[in-house]
Amino acid sequence: MSELLQFIISGVTVGAIYAAIALGFTLIYNATGVVNFAQGEFVVIGGMTAAALIGAGVPVPLAALLAVLAGTLAGVLLYRLAIKPARQAPLVSLIIITIGASIFIRGAMQTLFDKQIHRYDGFSGDAPLRFGGATILPQSLWIIAGSVAVFGFLAWFLNRTRAGRGIRATASNRLAAALVGINTGRAMNLSFAISAGIGALAGVLATPVTFTSYDAGVLMALKGFSATMLGGVGSPLGALAGGLLIGLIEATTAGYVSSDYKDAAAFVVILAVLFVRPQGLFGAKITERV
Amino acid sequence: MTKHAVAAGVSALALLTAAPALAEIKIGASLAVTGPAAFLGDPEAKTLEMLVEELNAAGGINGEQVELIVYDDGADPNKARTFATRLIEEDEVVAVIGGSSTGATMAMAPLFADYEIPFISLAGAVVIIDPVQEFVFKTPHTDRMACEKIFADITARGLSKVGLISGTDGFGASMREQCLAVAGDAGVEIVADESYGGSDSDMTPQLTNIAATDGIEAVVNPGFGQGPAVVTRNYAQLGIELPFYQSHGVASDEFIKLAGDAANGLRLPATPLLIPDQLSEDDPQREPVQGYIAAYQAKYGETPSTFGGYAFDAFHLLLDAIERAGSTDPVAIRDALEATSGMAGVTGVYSFSPEDHMGLDLSAFRMLEIRDGGWAAVE
Numbered sequence: 001m002s003e004l005l006q007f008i009i010s011g012v013t014v015g016a017i018y019a020a021i022a023l024g025f026t027l028i029y030n031a032t033g034v035v036n037f038a039q040g041e042f043v044v045i046g047g048m049t050a051a052a053l054i055g056a057g058v059p060v061p062l063a064a065l066l067a068v069l070a071g072t073l074a075g076v077l078l079y080r081l082a083i084k085p086a087r088q089a090p091l092v093s094l095i096i097i098t099i100g101a102s103i104f105i106r107g108a109m110q111t112l113f114d115k116q117i118h119r120y121d122g123f124s125g126d127a128p129l130r131f132g133g134a135t136i137l138p139q140s141l142w143i144i145a146g147s148v149a150v151f152g153f154l155a156w157f158l159n160r161t162r163a164g165r166g167i168r169a170t171a172s173n174r175l176a177a178a179l180v181g182i183n184t185g186r187a188m189n190l191s192f193a194i195s196a197g198i199g200a201l202a203g204v205l206a207t208p209v210t211f212t213s214y215d216a217g218v219l220m221a222l223k224g225f226s227a228t229m230l231g232g233v234g235s236p237l238g239a240l241a242g243g244l245l246i247g248l249i250e251a252t253t254a255g256y257v258s259s260d261y262k263d264a265a266a267f268v269v270i271l272a273v274l275f276v277r278p279q280g281l282f283g284a285k286i287t288e289r290v
Numbered sequence: 291m292t293k294h295a296v297a298a299g300v301s302a303l304a305l306l307t308a309a310p311a312l313a314e315i316k317i318g319a320s321l322a323v324t325g326p327a328a329f330l331g332d333p334e335a336k337t338l339e340m341l342v343e344e345l346n347a348a349g350g351i352n353g354e355q356v357e358l359i360v361y362d363d364g365a366d367p368n369k370a371r372t373f374a375t376r377l378i379e380e381d382e383v384v385a386v387i388g389g390s391s392t393g394a395t396m397a398m399a400p401l402f403a404d405y406e407i408p409f410i411s412l413a414g415a416v417v418i419i420d421p422v423q424e425f426v427f428k429t430p431h432t433d434r435m436a437c438e439k440i441f442a443d444i445t446a447r448g449l450s451k452v453g454l455i456s457g458t459d460g461f462g463a464s465m466r467e468q469c470l471a472v473a474g475d476a477g478v479e480i481v482a483d484e485s486y487g488g489s490d491s492d493m494t495p496q497l498t499n500i501a502a503t504d505g506i507e508a509v510v511n512p513g514f515g516q517g518p519a520v521v522t523r524n525y526a527q528l529g530i531e532l533p534f535y536q537s538h539g540v541a542s543d544e545f546i547k548l549a550g551d552a553a554n555g556l557r558l559p560a561t562p563l564l565i566p567d568q569l570s571e572d573d574p575q576r577e578p579v580q581g582y583i584a585a586y587q588a589k590y591g592e593t594p595s596t597f598g599g600y601a602f603d604a605f606h607l608l609l610d611a612i613e614r615a616g617s618t619d620p621v622a623i624r625d626a627l628e629a630t631s632g633m634a635g636v637t638g639v640y641s642f643s644p645e646d647h648m649g650l651d652l653s654a655f656r657m658l659e660i661r662d663g664g665w666a667a668v669e
Contacts, residue, residue, distance in 0.1 A: 003498055006528075010494040017491060115328060117516045119548055126550065128527040135494075135527050210491035211516045211548060219489040255495035259484045260458075 002133025007255040008248065013140040015247020017210060020147045020202035021224030022231065022239035023154060024195050029234045030158065031167045031191030034094045038078060038102035039199050040221025041109075046071045046200025047212030048109060051118035060123060064204045071200020072193050074105070079192035084185070102217065109214040122208040139208045146205045147240060150198055154236040157194075167191050171234075230270045232283025241281060246270075314357045315350075315384055315618050317342075317608065318377030320398065321412075321601075322390035325364030330390040333598030334412055335360050337582075338387065340589050341605045351612055359383060365390060367397035374398040378405045384618045387604045389413050390597075392460075399426050408611075408624040410604040412597070415464060419647040425624055427647045429603040429637060431654055433465035433512070433537070434472060439559040439655040440510055440535045441469075441476035443668070447533065449507035453482035453500040455493065455521060457513030461539050462488075465512035481506055488517050494524045501530045508532055514539040519548035526552035533557070538655070541596050546663055557668060559655040561637045563599050564665045574634035578602070582636050596637075603635030 021043055028036045049070045053063035082097050089097075122139035129136050157164040169177040170187040178184050203212060210216070227246050231238025246266045253265040273281060319338055322331030342358040350356055359381050361373035370389060377383045378401065385408045389395030392415040399418070402409040402425040411418050411428040418428050444452060452473070456466035466485075473480050482503040484496035500509060509532055511521050518540045525534055534556040536545075541560035546553050562575045566583050569576040582602050586594040594602075610633055611626035612618065630642045630649065638654025657668040 003502065006498045007495045010492045014490075014492045116544065117519075117548060119519075121550075126523075126552075128529075135529065137527060206491070211519065213516070216489065251492070251495045254484075254486075255499060259486060259496045263487060 003255065005132050005134040007251045009134050009136045009140070010255075011248035011251030012144065012244060013136070013209065013247070014250060015244035016140070016144040016147045017202070017206045017243070018223050018227040018246055019240045019243025020143065020150065020205065021199065021220055022227035022243045023147065023150050023236060024199035024202060025224060025228045026154060026234055026236050026239050027158075027167070027191045027195040027198070029228075030171050031188050032083070032094070033091055033171060034083070034098060035225070035228075035233070036192075036195065037095065037098040037221060038105060038217075039195070039224060040217030040219070041102045041105040042071045042074060042196040042199030042217075043203035043206070043220050043224075044109065044212055044214065044217040045074050045105070045196075046203030047207035047216075048113050048118060048203075048214065049200070050204045051120050051207060051212065052113060054120040055118075060120075064201075067204045068197050068200045071203070072197040075192040075194075075196020075199075076189065078196070079189050083188070083192070087188075102221075106215055106217065113214060115214060117211050117213045119207055119211045126208070137209065139205075143205045143209065146201060147243070150201065151236050151240045154198075158236070163187070163190060226266070226270055229280055230273055232280030235280070235282040235284070238280055238282035245281075314355050315612065316357045316359060316381055317605075318374075318381055318383035318386040318388075319358065319360045320363045320370050320373040320377065320386065320388040320394065321360060322365035322394065323360070323362040325362075325366070327365035327391050329595075330412070330597045331362070331365070333595045334388075334390055334601035335362075336590055337586065337594065337598040337601040338605055340585060341602065344585065345609070351609055352616065354618075363388075363390075363394050365394055367393045370394035371397045371401070374401050378402075378407055383407070384612075384620050385409070385608055385623055387412065387601065387608065392418065395428075399423060402426060406624075407620045408608075408627055410608060410627075412600040412604060414461070416468070422645060422647050427607070427627060427642065427649075429600045429607070429635070429640075429648075431538070431638065431650050432468070432648065433461070434468040435650070435652060435655060436465060436538050436559050437469035437472050437510075437512075438476060439652055439657065440537075440557075441473065441478045442652070443557065443559075443657050444508050444533070444535070445477050447508075449533065450478050451481045451505045451507045452478045453484070453503055453506050453509045453532075454480055455482075455484045455486065455496055455500060455509065455511050455513075457488055457515075457517045458485050459488045459514055459517075461514040461537075462512045462517070465537055465539070469510065469512060486513075486517060486521070488515060490517065491520060492524065493517075493521050494528060497521070497524050497528055497530065501528060501532070506532065508535065510535040510537075512537045512539070516548065519545060522549040522556065523552045538596070541658075543593065546660060551663070553660045554662065555660065557657055557659045560658050560665075561596050561599055561654070562656055563594065563596055563636050564658060565656065565667055568665075568667050574632075574639055575636065578606075578634055579636045599636040603637050603640065606635060607633060607640060 024039045046067045050063050050067035124138035166182045166187045170184045227242035231242025249266045250262045254262040323335045363370040387410050389411045392413040395411040395413040414430050416432040456462040482500045486493045536558040566579050615622040615626035633640045638650040640649040642649040658665045659668050
């Protein structure tokens with residue numbers, strides 16, 4: 001029984017990391033329809049900046065704040081320098097631009113920081129908490145709390161605020177949104193800023209558990225993207241559920257079947273879900289009217 | 291005429307006179323200086339450049355200066371093969387060092403038999419020297435030896451039932467296979483066999499299963515990069531008390547930094563490079579190890595890695611062979627190389643023979659234990 005509990009804890013820990021990364025995808029997608037392949041790099045910017053600052057003796061809360069700001073800044077720059085000049089281009093071109101941006105950011109971080117693997121101590125120490133024969137790291141609780149908080153923020157922001165509704169309107173029809181007086185450029189800029197900030201926050205929270213290095217973003221984005229697809233692109237609830245579900249499938253497969261099939265099992269489930277519900281678990285069904 | 295122009299003229303003249311007019315010995319290298327295996331190739335290239343500089347400053351070898359030609363193959367076997375061809379045909383080198391990775395090494399290897407040029411690889415896998423190829427040598431010990439060393443330590447502690455948790459990356463997968471292959475002869479039984487992906491962030495399910503295996507007495511983690519550090523942290527998180535072994539793949543201070551206090555008490559086989567101050571006075575490796583560390587630190591301001599050590603040994607083996615051959619004929623160098631006997635490097639003491647082109651035995655590995663965040667030799 002304590003084994004099952006340990007597997008669940010492991011799954012929730014890893015799942016919360018995936019969810020935190022997946023949540024970053026939602027906002028940009030919601031505003032622009034672009035799947036941002038540089039999202040993993042925002043996570044790394046957060047982690048690397050925090051690691052460098054903490055290593056230099058900056059207090060953890062300040063370092064975390066600065067790291068999130070650095071990520072946000074990177075998001076704004078990505079939008080201003082790469083996406084905005086090409087905003088008339090078809091969606092596919094924009095997505096390819098984000099791939100280019102991710103390669104550029106990786107190279108820049110390699111020179112700006114270094115090629116080493118980094119980590120810093122968990123915010124509440126690294127002594128595991130024990131209950132019911134299983135153990136959990138206090139940092140895992142931080143990650144879970146962070147993901148839930150970001151989820152809550154996004155749900156509130158997208159549905160209850162003028163800026164959030166503006167973002168959704170921009171996504172749904174940019175021309176119509178502009179005609180009813182929504183500043184679509186501002187909405188898109190905002191979505192990049194917040195998405196990147198969320199990504200960096202995920203990096204800041206996860207680094208004590210996952211470690212980080214300049215090239216860690218690719219695989220993080222892959223797992224986060226899988227979670228997004230499973231949950232439904234653009235849905236914060238979907239990102240949260242998708243992330244946790246993938247984490248739990250991986251952990252229980254590794255625990256009960258074989259660790260060799262852990263990744264395969266997660267992808268089989270994703271495929272199966274997408275066959276039945278192409279829009280994902282919580283994605284809105286889109287009907288195109290002609 | 292300005293001062294600058296005078297200065298430029300003088301320095302140009304200085305360059306002209308400094309350029310050696312005598313014949314040069316050309317040594318080639320194809321290394322993964324950048325790319326995914328840069329952690330191997332970068333210290334290797336730095337080490338070779340440092341050694342050539344030192345050697346030329348001291349007057350070269352047999353009265354001749356040495357020119358080093360390094361190409362960056364990025365661990366890509368295709369590029370490695372192209373560069374090896376270029377080194378042999380265009381640069382006309384007398385010997386080649388390199389192949390940071392096994393893939394690059396194996397892509398280059400057939401060329402050296404064709405052109406009869408000696409080649410010293412810096413890659414790990416046993417396939418490079420088994421079966422023996424006439425012109426191919428290598429300096430690092432194999433993962434098979436790492437398994438044997440670990441198993442010998444386990445049986446010396448009176449234990450025999452071992453659980454493996456291996457990375458699925460090339461290094462982890464290869465070492466896992468070797469460990470499974472030598473387990474029987476070494477007198478240990480593999481009772482659990484789990485794996486994890488290189489970028490996984492939590493291995494507690496696998497470790498939970500291993501810890502729950504009947505009769506398990508020790509755990510071995512063949513792996514590379516951040517995976518073993520995560521495994522080590524999870525091991526401590528779950529409070530597993532069994533003796534824990536890592537591989538030579540993580541033998542660096544970096545690993546202790548990443549794994550933190552959780553690393554205390556674990557053991558791993560490594561080169562003496564990690565314990566320069568603990569080598570006894572009569573240890574033949576004491577002098578090369580301490581000399582290499584001091585020189586590398588003075589030049590680059592960082593401690594050298596195990597991988598740089600492989601390049602250090604390859605270069606000295608080659609120099610020694612050229613000296614003894616007394617000529618720069620590649621075949622004569624090869625013959626001298628094969629006759630190398632009892633040469634102490636930083637990795638181990640090398641003795642080549644027609645049947646053995648790696649020349650190390652298990653004594654090259656030191657069993658180390660991490661104590662209070664530092665390395666300590668296990669007697």
